Amino acid sequence: MKLDDYIEILLIKVKLTRKKMDNQLLHWLLELRTLRGQARHLEEENKRLKIDYEKYLRQSRRR
Numbered sequence: 462m463k464l465d466d467y468i469e470i471l472l473i474k475v476k477l478t479r480k481k482m483d484n485q486l487l488h489w490l491l492e493l494r495t496l497r498g499q500a501r502h503l504e505e506e507n508k509r510l511k512i513d514y515e516k517y518l519r520q521s522r523r524r
Contacts, residue, residue: 464494 471487 464490464497468494 468490471483475483475487
């Protein structure tokens with residue numbers, strides 16, 4: 462089961478039961494999803510910067 466699927470199921474459960482523990486778990490899972498997205502974004506940016514840096518190094522060696 463994917464994280465998003467579990468979040469959707471838990472969201473419905475929280476709406477129905479209103480248990481504090483389920484609500485806290487939902488909050489943590491939403492935060493986890495956000496952090497994963499931010500980490501993915503940073504990894505992509507790091508890859509792009511690495512490629513740009515390598516291009517710059519190659520260009521500076523040619524001069």
